[in-house]
Amino acid sequence: MSTTEQDAVPFLLRGPGKPFPPPEYVEMRGREGLARAVLPSGAPVWLVTRHEDVRMVLTDRRISSDPTHEGFPRPLKTGGVPSAKEVPGWFVSLDPPEHDRFRKALIPEFTVRRIRELRPAIQDVVDRSIDAMLAKGTDADLVEDFALSVPSLVISMLLGVPPVDRDFFEAKTKVLVTITSTDEERDRASEHLLRYINRLITLRTKRPGDDLLSRLIANGVFSLEELSGVAMLLLIAGHETTANNIALGAVTLLQNPEWIGDDRAVEELLRLHSVADIVALRVAVEDVEVGGQLIQAGEGIVPLMASANHDEKQFACPAHFDPSRSARAHVAFGYGVHQCLGQNLVRVEMELAYRTLFERVPTLRLAVPVEELPFKYDGVLYGLHALPVTW
Amino acid sequence: MAARIEIEGDRCIGAAQCVLSADKLFDQDEDGFVVVLNGEPDGEDLEDARTAAMICPSQSITVVED
Ligand code: HEM
Ligand code: SF4
Numbered sequence: 001m002s003t004t005e006q007d008a009v010p011f012l013l014r015g016p017g018k019p020f021p022p023p024e025y026v027e028m029r030g031r032e033g034l035a036r037a038v039l040p041s042g043a044p045v046w047l048v049t050r051h052e053d054v055r056m057v058l059t060d061r062r063i064s065s066d067p068t069h070e071g072f073p074r075p076l077k078t079g080g081v082p083s084a085k086e087v088p089g090w091f092v093s094l095d096p097p098e099h100d101r102f103r104k105a106l107i108p109e110f111t112v113r114r115i116r117e118l119r120p121a122i123q124d125v126v127d128r129s130i131d132a133m134l135a136k137g138t139d140a141d142l143v144e145d146f147a148l149s150v151p152s153l154v155i156s157m158l159l160g161v162p163p164v165d166r167d168f169f170e171a172k173t174k175v176l177v178t179i180t181s182t183d184e185e186r187d188r189a190s191e192h193l194l195r196y197i198n199r200l201i202t203l204r205t206k207r208p209g210d211d212l213l214s215r216l217i218a219n220g221v222f223s224l225e226e227l228s229g230v231a232m233l234l235l236i237a238g239h240e241t242t243a244n245n246i247a248l249g250a251v252t253l254l255q256n257p258e259w260i261g262d263d264r265a266v267e268e269l270l271r272l273h274s275v276a277d278i279v280a281l282r283v284a285v286e287d288v289e290v291g292g293q294l295i296q297a298g299e300g301i302v303p304l305m306a307s308a309n310h311d312e313k314q315f316a317c318p319a320h321f322d323p324s325r326s327a328r329a330h331v332a333f334g335y336g337v338h339q340c341l342g343q344n345l346v347r348v349e350m351e352l353a354y355r356t357l358f359e360r361v362p363t364l365r366l367a368v369p370v371e372e373l374p375f376k377y378d379g380v381l382y383g384l385h386a387l388p389v390t391w
Numbered sequence: 392m393a394a395r396i397e398i399e400g401d402r403c404i405g406a407a408q409c410v411l412s413a414d415k416l417f418d419q420d421e422d423g424f425v426v427v428l429n430g431e432p433d434g435e436d437l438e439d440a441r442t443a444a445m446i447c448p449s450q451s452i453t454v455v456e457d
Contacts, residue, residue, distance in 0.1 A: 059450065107405030107423030328412060329446050339406050339448035347411075 014377035021306035033293035045300040053291040054308035058336035062286040072283040073300035089229020125153040142387035151242035160211030244275040244383025264323040271330035274306035402449040413439035
């Protein structure tokens with residue numbers, strides 16, 4: 001069965017007051033073939049909803065991550081995912097074998113052992129964020145005062161960014177990831193960030209520290225241009241993704257307090273919230289059949305992570321928060337060669353964030369009913385604009 | 392029935408999903424690539440090896456059972 005243009009669904013199925021993942025995904029998983037959507041630009045794109053099909057799309061060599069290919073999906077009218085031609089070092093947009101050089105050079109910085117060594121420093125970041133939050137009184141916005149600052153401080157630390165510059169970072173990355181930002185605002189923000197990172201690279205070339213950038217400079221594997229692209233990617237890929245997970249997870253834990261203190265919650269929260277639903281954009285470079293649907297070379301593909309992670313064939317009662325289930329096969333971090341480089345860092349950040357938050361603020365509760373929370377249905381990533389809490 | 396872990400090491404992307412699912416069977420070397428600590432798992436370890444093979448993002452791990 002082929003899908004006609006008449007059946008096309010809107011690309012963004014989220015909306016104010018609607019649950020996430022969008023309920024439409026259930027029907028889309030059940031139907032034969034794939035769903036067809038139309039991007040805001042008018043270009044058609046294939047939506048992939050089943051766990052098995054999503055994993056296939058993310059591992060098939062006939063499917064590319066390179067935005068310079070004709071037909072690559074651009075969810076925004078212009079702009080969208082930069083290519084490695086536009087931003088050298090932006091390796092999430094490179095296919096193997098070009099991708100390998102970047103990934104290989106960065107893996108040593110993100111091994112389980114290395115991240116374990118960072119635990120005390122991450123704990124310190126978490127503690128200081130909570131100190132600052134508690135110093136403000138008896139209520140706070142957990143997004144602004146905790147969820148955004150923890151990953152921002154951690155990435156800054158990793159890269160060797162002086163802490164005084166973190167507000168600047170937060171503000172600029174926020175502009176980049178908000179769907180309502182104009183292209184002009186987005187361009188300006190990335191320009192500012194890029195300029196800052198280039199200054200940092202110059203600094204670390206002269207005065208190396210014990211940080212990722214200094215080591216990559218010393219390795220000499222990357223050109224200076226590539227280095228700044230890599231640093232930008234780490235910064236952007238790891239900031240709001242982590243923040244949104246921390247915030248949404250805090251709400252889920254407050255609603256299911258019996259799981260507070262159980263580290264198994266982290267993996268299940270990643271699956272349940274799947275904030276990076278529409279992040280892994282792809283294009284077919286050869287004809288390829290996915291889920292019974294022929295995709296032609298040059299057609300755009302969007303594997304929906306939240307749908308795969310709520311596929312009832314893979315996870316029973318997918319909407320139910322159950323940390324005792326085996327959630328490991330989730331694709332919240334993607335799958336295939338681009339699977340999230342920062343995933344083990346995130347796991348530790350989330351574990352320490354929740355453990356410390358609920359230990360130090362045992363009376364923490366929402367300041368407004370859940371239904372009134374401003375969920376981020378208008379961003380590329382799902383999350384919360386704000387999370388008013390009190391204690 | 393013996394089971395054996397086979398690795399296609401050049402595909403590994405160092406995500407360490409294997410280490411997280413079975414740290415008795417897998418480790419990462421200095422460069423972050425997979426190292427097999429025990430290539431002939433049984434019992435619960437075999438279960439963990441199967442999980443690692445299923446979730447490895449680069450499909451580098453095969454559990455051969457014969
Ligand atoms: C909960 C938080 C996070 C989520 C949900 C997440 C999700 C993802 C996803 C879905 C991809 C795959 C994209 C694709 O296939 O096109 C990815 C890739 C990536 N992520 Fe994350 N991420 C998170 C945190 C981080 C952090 C903290 C860092 C860095 C410090 C990071 C760095 C990267 C990089 C560099 C890539 C590209 C890897 C490659 O192309 O080989 N991420 N992430
Ligand atoms: S899970 Fe797969 S890709 Fe990741 S380290 Fe282990 S073998 Fe390598």
